[in-house]
Amino acid sequence: MARLTIEHVARIEGHGNITVDVADGVVRDIRMDVVEPARFFESMVVGRRFDDAPLITSRICGICSPNHVLTSIKALEAALAVEVSDRTRLLRKLLVCGSYLQNHATHLYILAAPDYVGLPNVFPLAVSHPEIVERALRLKKLGNDLTTLVGGRPVHPVTAVVGGFTSEPGAAALAPYRDLLLGVADDALATVELFASFPVPDFATAGEMLALTAADDYAIYDGETAALGAGWRRPCGEYREFIGESVVGHSNAKHSTVGGKPFLVGSVARANINAGKLNDAGRAALAKSGLALPTRNPFHMNVLQAVELADASARCAGYIERLLDMGGSSSPEPFKIRAGEGGSATEAPRGTLYHSYGVDDDGIITRGDVVTPTAQNLANIDADMRAFAPTIADRPEAEFTLLVEELVRSYDPCLSCAVH
16 A cells, blocks of 8 residues: 655644555545644643633634633633623624634635645745735734734733723724724725635535524624534533544544534634625625535635635724724623633634633632634544545646645644644
8 A cells, every 4th residue: 555645734834744545546545644742731721820721722822812812711701600891792802803814814815825826835926916915914914903902912912801801992093993994895805806716626525514603693702503414503611512522543633523423613614604694795705706605615715714804804893883982891890709610612713612611719720621623623624535535536646735735724724723
């Protein structure tokens, strides 16, 4: 049996290899080997004060650190029975949506786009099509600046705490961002148009799809977990009752299943489950993409991330408008430290992120648990590769390798998060 190893897959977060076993010209097995070492963040928080957890777990990922901070805070608030103000919730939504501008612009233009224009990385594209890279940098910078405005710095935000915010931007600082966010509408639509123009394989995943959903919103900050195929909805804090994790021999990251089967999270799952709750900008972007939902093609993750760029930029502008018009305070709500257990979730750019904690009467963490989007996607990535590889086994090795890498990169994986 021959073996093809794609070492250190490029343009993803973290380190992983793809191993392909071939016998008599037939692909017998293919898998994602996550070689990134385990990092033990869940153990790090045990024995620490409850308010250390958001600061520690944000270091799981520099890209989606706002999501780790807020998911950690929400889980601790569930454990401590803390209710927050409407203003706090709105500021948190603004912070989460800002992370979409950061992440989606980076993934789409820097990590994914070179696959479709025959380039090894983004640097030749900056020479041949500087306007495209400038567009990417505008979107990324706006996301960075918005996170800094609300969270205190562009990565690992510090102003969001259990109960509220230690500080928030004033009206004079907030108001210009409303116009800046509305001003990138053309950039977002151009991104949709660009990625909709790239041909992708006709392929359908067999996996279930999970995402947060809410009655009145394209759920990103809160909601229940919904399963597209099975049709159920469950409180996200009960995620351990429907998501199973297991150790696999070829990966330092656990694999996740629902009902014993692989599933996927991310933009395809979110759009399939929540498309009717996109705002006007998101609906216009979806129409421009030409995609009909629901889709089961994981290669459509890219264009649906572009749709979410349009939705998120307009959504953030709307949040700022509401913040400027509403009163109230985001100062931390008073609460009593008590023993408790709590879990919660947000939609990180790559998919649903879960945190849960146990806290004792002194506010010391007794248990921590984190399930990241990529950890949920890995089993489905392996399943998709096993289904997809035989359909392209007759291609030249370079083309075969590129197509398999495109499939993996479409999931926007963060292997560093997966081995948290």
